[in-house]
Amino acid sequence: MGYYKLNWDATIAKEASKVAIGAVIRDQMGLVVGTLQAQKVLFVDSFMAEAYALMLAVIFCRDMGIQDIIMEGDALQVIHVLNKATTDWSQGGVLIANAKMILNTLHSWSGSHVKREGNKAAHILARNTPSLEEDLYVLEDYPACIHSIILSEMM
Template identity: 40%
Template sequence: MNQLSKRELTEIAVTAKAVLQRRNTWIFENKFKSPSQVSKQVHAEMEAIDSWVESGVKQVKHQVVSGSKWSAPPPAFFKANWDAAIDKGSSKVGIGVIVRDSEGLVTASLCSSITLTPDPLLGEAAAALRATTLCAELGLTHIVLEGDALNVVQAVQGVEENWSAVGMVIRDVKSLLSRFQEWSIHHVPRELNVIAHTLAKYALICSEDCILLEDYPPCIQHLF
């Protein structure tokens, strides 16, 4: 322990967690993840940690205060916060989703990047759809969706037909939401959606989708 740097110790911890997750995925989900995928996951998480360290303590303190204002959903409900980040240069959209229960415990987290026209509204709509899909995949029946894209929230709440690219995605969101026993969707300001936003930015540097059950990437650890 004394011979290794803090970064090396961090990499050991990240690697151990990734190996354990690989084992659990194989045992409980019967899904095989190759060692190369584990290596890529560790590399991506270490890049995110390095980026976070370089961002400075001042920014971290501000984010902690903002993230602490998140409000839990009612009992038996789960809340999914989503956000999108745009990389215009590579035409990529990063999607971040964090799902928590009524006690504030993390049920799942998601980082995913897709190649898409760098349209912020379309990116936010795609992120809302991915958040809804994740909740369905988790088998949840009572959900609350929160995002900081007011136009997307209003479109999901509305009844107007829209045949644009964004409108078609919104239509898919509505169709999927109709399968839940109870659901609602709400707009929140960016400062209350900082965890999902951080996950979305992290997704842009991930080499593959990162979906963790009852866990989350180290890039948002300081926000809890």
């Protein structure tokens, strides 16, 4: 009760040197309270892309005033670094450390790995982000591209 679930994902458009990010925040009833679609020109590997996506998603949650969050991502390496007590000093590790600093200002948080099947909505948002002209933050609704996924997960 009172917890929110954050799923995030990132894809890389190598030809455009862009990272595309998708994130979905749900309340304890499974209702979508916000989505994020953003992109950034970066020359990165998949670890750094997922770490950057995590950081943006955490900032979005903080800005929404969320204090208790359960995070699920399909990037095992990112989840591993997030849950470690020590800092990974790679570029991606520093992004995760920054996200962790924000998370530590919240009441409570946890991060766990989920298979791609359990992260479908965030993945679809990320895949559809390059078609947008600007970043998209949606509150109390969600883009049409994930409508069928949200409905199937609510059943």
